[in-house]
Amino acid sequence: MARGSTPKKVEGPRGVVWKMTVDVGVDPATGRRRQKKLTAPTRRELEVQAAKILADVSRGTYLEPEKKTLAEYLTEWLAMHGKSNLDPSTLRRYEGAIHQHIIPLIGSIPLAKLQPLHIQEMLAKDLAGGRRDNKKSRDRALSASTVLYHYHVLHKALNQAMKWRLITYNPADLVEPPRKTKTEKAVLNETEVAALLDGIRETYLYMPVFLIIYTGAREGEILALRWSDVDWDQNILHLRRSLYQRTPGQPLFKEPKNKKARAVDVSPVVMAELKKHRTEQRKQRLAFGPGYADLDLICCLQDGNPINPPTLSSVFRTKARRLGLPVTLHGLRHTHASLLLKAGVPAKVVSERLGHSQISITMDLYSHVMPGMQKDAVKKLDDLLAGKA
Structure with missing residues (x-):
């Protein structure tokens, strides 16, 4: 006692x-x-x-006061917890949020003395002029979505501080974070999809773009796809891994997001394109000679090496803009989902194809597509009850 x-x-x-x-x-x-x-x-x-x-x-709530600052704690947390629990791309984003935004504003405050007001003021400053990553746009306002991300990173770190018994409560729990502004995703319609594919048909962009549009897979999942992942008998692509590449020449293959592999059914149209692409790739391999990197990749450079994801995104964005199509590579994933939902495909099926961990994520992202589906549902019900079905 x-x-x-x-x-x-x-x-x-x-x-x-x-x-x-x-x-x-x-x-x-x-x-x-x-x-x-x-x-x-x-x-x-x-x-x-x-x-x-x-x-x-x-x-059992007493903690010995420490002089450790928030900056010192966050640096330790990234080293001890982040590197072993976060994938490289997520860790890089966490490091940016912590070192460019959180530490410069409240890092000098002792961890044990961090108050909700400190965090609230940090969020307000970020919203007013927290941009730090570009000289031309420095000190400009950050979007609510970006500031909300910084809040979630800090909240997660402080939760760990509670588990390690460095603090008795999480001050971020008592903060009002900004609300994420919902914006309608930029997607293409059927005509625009055809124009896009025609415009890039003779470039290395074609196959990864084609597969994203027809499968809804993530860019990294498509760039990591191997010929051995293709089930030629059942018309199925097995998405077992994803490509992360921070710098050219240093590919890193990892588990897909949510650490769950999935199988995606594809049409005969996709299978025909894959067979055609495989034939062309074999010709390139023979032409390149013994220096060809045999990694079994479906989408790769002429020498067989992986395509750098950031480079692909940048080249695609420039090409799409020249074609008058203001869409990103990730926007093609949204295009896939939107076209399926408009065609009446159940949201559960769309969610499974996209690899979302919960159907609620799909419903939230594509709620703008739902109003038209509601009208179709009402008409079908009327027809059914009137005996027209």
Whole structure:
């Protein structure tokens, strides 16, 4: 049971003070009892201070105050937790949020003294002018979505601090984060899809773009796809991994997002394109000679090496703009989903093709497509009840 010594009145160079020692439990590292010395100008203040500490010890919520700053903690958290629990691309984004936004604004505050108001003020400053990654746009306002991401990173880090018993509560829980602004995704219609494919048919963009449009897979999943992942008998593509590449020449194949492989059915049209592409790729391989990198990749450079994802995205965006189609490579994934939903394909099926962990994610992302589907549903119900079906 937690207890303390008898308060003692002590004469000092600055006058009378009251002192006592309280038992604050066992040190888990050494197994020895820990004690804390308290000092206050009056006996009453000393007893109040001691009572609070003893109550916290009894409840198991007492933490020894530390001088560690938020910046020091976040740096340790990234090294100890982030590198072993986050994939490289996510870790890079976390590092950017922490080192470019969170630490410059509130990093000097001691972790134990971090308050909700500190975090609220940080979010407000980010919204007003928190851009740090580009000299031309420095100090411009950040979007609510970006600031919300910074909040989630900090919240996650502080949750871990609670588990490590460095803080007694998460101050981010008491903060009002910005609301994410919903924007309609830029997608292509059927005519625009045809124009896009015609415009890039003779470039290395064609096959990865074609496969994203027809499967809804992520860019990294398509760039990691191997010929051995193709089931030629069942018309199925097995998405078992994803390509991450921070710098050219350093490919990293990892598990797909959500760490779940999935199988995607494709049409005879897709299978025909794959067979045609395989024939052309074999010709390129023979022409290139012994220096060809045999990685079994469906989408690759002329020498067989992986395509750098950021480079592909950049080249595609430039080409699409020249064709008068303001869509990103990731927007083709949205195009796939939107076209299927408009065609009446159940949202559950679309969600499975996209590899979403929950159908609610699909419903939230593509809610703008739903109004038209609602009208179709009402008409079908009327026809059914009227005996027209």
